[in-house]
Amino acid sequence: MHKLFFISFIVLNIVISSNAKYSRSPATNKELKAILKHSLDLGCKYSGVDDDGEFLDWYKDDVPVSSEKSGHYVVHNSQTESKLTIKIFVPSDGHVKKWSVKTQKSGFEEPIECQFNKIIPKRSPQRIDTNRPAEKLEASHSSIRRYRGEPVSFKCIIEPEPVNKTFNEIKWEFSKDDTTYSVLTDDITYENKVNIIIDSIEKRHRGYYRCTLNGISFTVLLRVKDRLAPLWPFLGIVGTVALLVIVILIFEKRQKPARKAAGTEDEEHNRAKDPLVRTPNKSVDDENKKRAVKA
Known part of the structure; x- marks a missing residue:
């Protein structure tokens, strides 16, 4: 069993x-x-x-x-x-x-x-380096700020790195809103397909730059600032103060005649009420003058 x-x-x-x-x-x-x-x-x-x-x-x-x-x-x-x-x-x-x-x-x-x-x-993009040595963008969606007229470059770092150092399959694109991408404009130059350079940044260069390889992308947003931008808050304050001063001066100028007239009227009214001040009597003065002529 x-x-x-x-x-x-x-x-x-x-x-x-x-x-x-x-x-x-x-x-x-x-x-x-x-x-x-x-x-x-x-x-x-x-x-x-x-x-x-x-x-x-x-x-x-x-x-x-x-x-x-x-x-x-x-x-x-x-x-x-x-x-x-x-x-x-x-x-x-x-x-x-x-x-x-x-x-x-x-x-x-x-x-x-x-x-x-x-x-x-x-092989795929692992980060983007810029023309500033300490600026290494590790996040797949990063952003940097530059002033108008400054140069900037973006280098797409590929790992593992090709033995022959060629990156012909890398694709760079540009978008204003991170939705619709197109080829880069003619004023942006390439360096071995991995590096793009803008010699002088203008407002039109603001937007998203994307490098893609093997279906993996890295994107950086370039923010463009005017060199006078830091002064705008100060200039706004100065302009506001200047406007207030002008308004006060105009108001004072318009109120001055009215205050002067009111002051004169008050002074005459006070003199009339003062018992020490003799109020001239026109009829008495005329009578005295007639007497003087007859004499």
């Missing part, structure tokens, strides 16, 4: 194992490539009759990724699928010769169907 059970168990395992099937994702057998500083997913799917791939962990050159620094690699396991996410693909990831997943399933401890060979970094 025990022998029969044991034989049945073995036969069942053989049947299950014979129906076990692992497949990789991406499924292509071609050379796998990745973009530096971008994420990449490697997957292994199980489609056996028992619906359990018994996944454990992913390995790079037989070193478990779980032993690496937290956050760089993320593993998601289910019964039917295991996925490794390389959060940010870096040059050291390109040095790994083999990527694989391990399981607890007998005979499929490291399924060959889910093994990946060396991942080749794909």
Whole structure:
């Protein structure tokens, strides 16, 4: 009885194992490539009759990724699928010769169907440098400010760098609003397709400059300022003060005659009420003059 059970168990395992099937994702057998500083997913799917791939962990050159620094690699396991996410693909990831997943399933401890060979970094823009040595734009959407009349240059940094130093496939474009891009204007010069130069910046040069290679783009917004721009707030204050002074002077000039007339009227009114001040009587004065003539 025990022998029969044991034989049945073995036969069942053989049947299950014979129906076990692992497949990789991406499924292509071609050379796998990745973009530096971008994420990449490697997957292994199980489609056996028992619906359990018994996944454990992913390995790079037989070193478990779980032993690496937290956050760089993320593993998601289910019964039917295991996925490794390389959060940010870096040059050291390109040095790994083999990527694989391990399981607890007998005979499929490291399924060959889910093994990946060396991942080749794909050439792409990684940053933009300007004509200022310390100005290195690492974000894919950056911005800089320049004054009118200044020169500026943008250099598209490509990694890995081509051995022959040629960058014929790089494409530079310009847009006013970061939506519709077109070729650069004639007053912008190229230097080995990787570097563009504007000798004297004008208002029309304000906008977005984008370099693209292998479907990856880096964009920089050029903001153009007038050299007198910092003085505008000060000039605005001075103009406002000057206007207020002019208004006050005009108001004072118009009010002066009215105040003078009002002052004279008040003075006469006060003199009339003052008992010490003699009010001349015209009739009395005329009578005195007549008397003087008769005498």
